[in-house]
Amino acid sequence: MGFSERLKESRKQARLTQVEIAEKLGISQPAYASWERGTKKPTQENLVKIAQILNVTIDYLVGNxxxxxxxxxxxxxxxxxxxxxxxxxxxxxxxxxxxxxxxxxxxxxxxxxxx
Incomplete structure (x- = not known):
């Protein structure tokens, strides 16, 4: 399972929509959606925020x-x-x-x- 799949799965387990998580991150929903599609990657700063919001480790998200x-x-x-x-x-x-x-x-x- 790659980053985009882990991200989407973690968001769903946290019961958040793409719009909700994008708002928490201060970005647009289309920008967030591009991460779940795997067309773009978040910055290190946003990766840290995502892990905190979703209560997962960065290592889990990126597979390290x-x-x-x-x-x-x-x-x-x-x-x-x-x-x-x-x-x-x-x-x-x-x-x-x-x-x-x-x-x-x-x-x-x-x-x-x-x-």
């Missing part, structure tokens, strides 16, 4: 994650995060996400030792 978190592990973490982070402050959400990733990596290490 370690081999240790591949094979749908990142998607699993995002699902766990979304289901359990409602009502948390932005700071608490950030800490919670980091703890989930660390937990998944430690579990993987434990299972590898048993093999």
């Amino acid at each position: 994650f370690d081999e240790e978190i591949t094979n749908n592990k990142l998607e699993d973490i995002e699902i766990l995060f979304r289901k359990n982070s409602e009502g948390l402050t932005d700071e608490e959400k950030s800490l919670f996400r980091q703890e989930l990733i660390a937990f998944m990596e430690e579990r993987k290490k434990l299972f590898e030792k048993d093999d």
Whole structure:
């Protein structure tokens, strides 16, 4: 799955329209739509804002994650995060996400030792 697909999927999971997210970013809806179509890429600044608005990591959006978190592990973490982070402050959400990733990596290490 590429950036544009992850972006669209994350927006839908956040239950936002293209118009709503474009307004939050201070850009036009057609400019945002070009990112979801894959014809253009957002600036680094807008990428950071998108990740914050959608409560996902930049690494998830762009597909830059370690081999240790591949094979749908990142998607699993995002699902766990979304289901359990409602009502948390932005700071608490950030800490919670980091703890989930660390937990998944430690579990993987434990299972590898048993093999």
